[in-house]
Amino acid sequence: xxxxxxxxxxxxxxxxxxxxxxxxxxxxxxxxxxxxxxxxxxxxxxxxxxxxxxxxxxxxxxxxxxxxxxxxxxxxxxxxxxxxxxxxxxxxxxxxxxxxxxxxxxxxxxxxxxxxxxxxxxxxxxxxxxxxxxxxxxxxxxxxxxxxxxxxxxxxxxxxxxxxxxxxxxxxxxxxxxxxxxxxxxxxxxxxxxxxxxxxxxxxxxxxxxxxxxxxxxxxxxxxxxxxxxxxxxxxxxxxxxxxxxxxxxxxxxxxxxxxxxxxxxxxxxxxxxxxxxxxxxxxxxxxxxxxxxxxxxxxxxxxxxxxxxxxxxxxxxxxxxxxxxxxxxxxxxxxxxxxxxxxxxxxxxxxxxxxxxxxxxxxxxxxxxxxxxxxxxxxxxxxxxxxxxxxxxxxxxxxxxxxxxxxxxxxxxxxxxxxxxxxxx
Ligand SMILES: *Cc1c(COP(=O)(O)O)cnc(C)c1O
Numbered sequence: 001x002x003x004x005x006x007x008x009x010x011x012x013x014x015x016x017x018x019x020x021x022x023x024x025x026x027x028x029x030x031x032x033x034x035x036x037x038x039x040x041x042x043x044x045x046x047x048x049x050x051x052x053x054x055x056x057x058x059x060x061x062x063x064x065x066x067x068x069x070x071x072x073x074x075x076x077x078x079x080x081x082x083x084x085x086x087x088x089x090x091x092x093x094x095x096x097x098x099x100x101x102x103x104x105x106x107x108x109x110x111x112x113x114x115x116x117x118x119x120x121x122x123x124x125x126x127x128x129x130x131x132x133x134x135x136x137x138x139x140x141x142x143x144x145x146x147x148x149x150x151x152x153x154x155x156x157x158x159x160x161x162x163x164x165x166x167x168x169x170x171x172x173x174x175x176x177x178x179x180x181x182x183x184x185x186x187x188x189x190x191x192x193x194x195x196x197x198x199x200x201x202x203x204x205x206x207x208x209x210x211x212x213x214x215x216x217x218x219x220x221x222x223x224x225x226x227x228x229x230x231x232x233x234x235x236x237x238x239x240x241x242x243x244x245x246x247x248x249x250x251x252x253x254x255x256x257x258x259x260x261x262x263x264x265x266x267x268x269x270x271x272x273x274x275x276x277x278x279x280x281x282x283x284x285x286x287x288x289x290x291x292x293x294x295x296x297x298x299x300x301x302x303x304x305x306x307x308x309x310x311x312x313x314x315x316x317x318x319x320x321x322x323x324x325x326x327x328x329x330x331x332x333x334x335x336x337x338x339x340x341x342x343x344x345x346x347x348x349x350x351x352x353x354x355x356x357x358x359x360x361x362x363x364x365x366x367x368x369x370x371x372x373x374x375x376x377x378x379x380x381x382x383x384x385x386x387x388x389x390x391x392x393x394x395x396x397x398x399x400x401x402x403x404x405x406x407x408x409x410x411x412x413x414x415x416x417x418x419x420x421x422x423x424x425x426x
Contacts, residue, residue, distance in 0.1 A: 001041070003029045006029050007026050007029060010029075028040055029042075033048070033060035034059075034060055035059040035061070035406050036048050036059055036403060036406060037060075038391060045389055047391065047415060048060070048391055048403065048404060049385070049391055049403050050400075050401075050402055050403075051269075051402055053393070055269055056269070056273035057247075057404060058272045058318065058327070058404065058406060059406035060404070062274075062321075064317055064320070064321060065318065067317075068313045069275075071313070072309055072310050072312075076088075078305065078308050078310065079309065081307035082302060085307075086307070086312075088316060089109065091312075092107070092279075092316050092319075095316065095319055096266070096279060099319075100264060100281055101254070103262075103284065104261075104281045104282065104283055105281075105282075106281065106283070106284060106286070107279055107280075108279065108280045108282065109312075110279070110280065110306060111305055111306070112147075113146075113241035113242075113267035114146070114147025114148055114149040114152045115149065116241060116266060116280045117147045117149075117151065117203075117241070117265050117280075118147075118152060119280040119299075119301060120265050120282075121151045121152075121155070121237075122299065123263060123282055123286055124263065124286075125200055125201075126290070126299065127286050134198065135197070135198055135234070137173060137199045138199070138201055138202070139193055139194070139199055139203075139234070140172050140175075140203050140204070141174065141175060141176075141178075141209065142176055143177050143215060144157055144174070144203070144204070144205065144209065144212070145157065145209065145211030145212060146203065146205070146241075154170050155172050157211075160374075175190050177209070177217070178218075178221040178222075178225075179215075183221050187221075190202070190228055191228055191232075194228055194229065194234060197233075199232065199234040200234065201234055201235040201237050201263075202225065202237065203237040203238075203239060204222065204237075205239050205242065206238045206240060206253035207219060207253040208248060208360060210242040211395065212395075213371065214357075214362035214395070215362075216357050216362075219256040219258075223257055226257070226260075226261070230259070235262045236260075236262050237262070238263070238264050238265070240265060240266055241266065241278075244266055244268070245318075245322070246269075246327065246328070247269070247358050247359055247360060248357050248358040249332070249335055249358030262282065262285070262286055263280060263281065264281045265279070266279040266280075266281065274314060275310060275315075277315055330407075331359055334359045334405065334412065335358055338401070339356060342354055345363060345419070348420070348423050350423045351364070351365065351423065352364050352366055359403065360400060360401070361402075362398060362399065362400035363398070363399060363400075365397045365398070371396055371398065372396050372397065373395060374396065377426075378394045381399055382394060384421075385418055385422070390415055399419065399422075403415070
């Protein structure tokens with residue numbers, strides 16, 4: 001189908017995410033993808049510099065993942081996951097728990113990042129409920145993003161994105177983002193709230209807050225926050241939906257920490273970013289609080305596609321790729337290349353707050369009007385990059401790169417050059 005016809009039909013019937021349909025420009029019409037390259041129906045190519053919304057880690061159309069998917073399809077596509085199990089889910093659960101801290105042994109399957117977070121919240125609230133303890137508060141960080149379902153929205157930054165629903169959210173205590181002077185202030189705020197003894201759980205995106213603009217903070221602060229939560233018997237949830245799978249330079253962000261969580265949420269790159277799958281992994285201690293002769297004490301939660309055999313097979317294949325040294329060589333190389341580029345970036349008058357964590361490079365464009373998701377810089381940068389055959393997705397005036405790990409030297413250098421060209425155009 002040609003582009004014009006396709007876009008007419010799209011406009012007539014498709015409602016796109018995070019999009020004001022009245023003012024939005026025509027979307028790209030992508031018909032094929034290979035490694036880091038997206039192809040549109042006019043034959044134009046784009047480097048997928050944001051890994052298709054932060055999910056794609058090994059590149060598009062990876063032959064090894066394709067093989068795993070095809071083989072699984074011919075064997076078993078999907079089966080109800082209550083009262084049935086299957087080899088790929090068992091294998092995945094065993095592998096995931098062997099990769100996570102020793103106490104995290106129990107894997108609950110769902111569909112995406114938001115559901116992985118919903119499940120974590122339900123586990124935390126019901127854990128205390130089952131133990132007959134009245135702990136109902138949650139502490140989250142200022143600027144948090146944990147997904148777009150109601151529970152996940154409740155624990156996220158309040159604002160334009162969720163204003164119409166605000167009256168439906170449960171109460172959450174937000175503490176300052178731990179940057180510079182706010183580091184100790186945030187811990188003081190946390191302790192004040194924790195002291196009440198009413199906190200069921202704390203939740204963080206460890207080390208990098210994605211939607212807040214790839215904002216980075218240090219592992220030592222997180223260790224201190226987690227220690228405080230432990231002192232006052234609150235559960236600790238790490239939302240690693242974005243930070244896992246090598247993004248931060250290690251397999252998981254919590255690999256940089258000494259203190260470990262009770263619950264971890266995983267999704268996005270879990271399947272290499274090609275099929276939706278969410279996991280919520282909990283300690284035996286949490287799991288055991290749901291064991292009881294009464295059904296009502298169980299975690300009565302599930303989704304139609306829970307434990308999809310196709311998604312599990314691809315996730316297992318993706319884990320195989322993470323066992324190959326080449327994957328880690330690429331991750332290290334991207335970080336090094338970004339670090340080298342930062343030297344050029346640092347001296348640019350329009351650049352501030354540069355951050356580098358593993359494969360994620362971010363900085364803020366000086367606008368004279370502070371940070372704003374609706375900054376016009378966003379559209380200018382997006383269009384500028386598109387024109388040069390690169391697809392980015394700025395968060396307001398914050399620009400970042402988090403490409404698939406198979407990106408070539410030529411492609412990464414091109415992204416860096418286009419960034420500088422864009423800054424020079426301002
Ligand atoms: C993307 C994201 C989510 C939500 O995941 P979806 O798959 O989009 O529902 C949750 N938490 C974090 C940290 C994320 O980056």
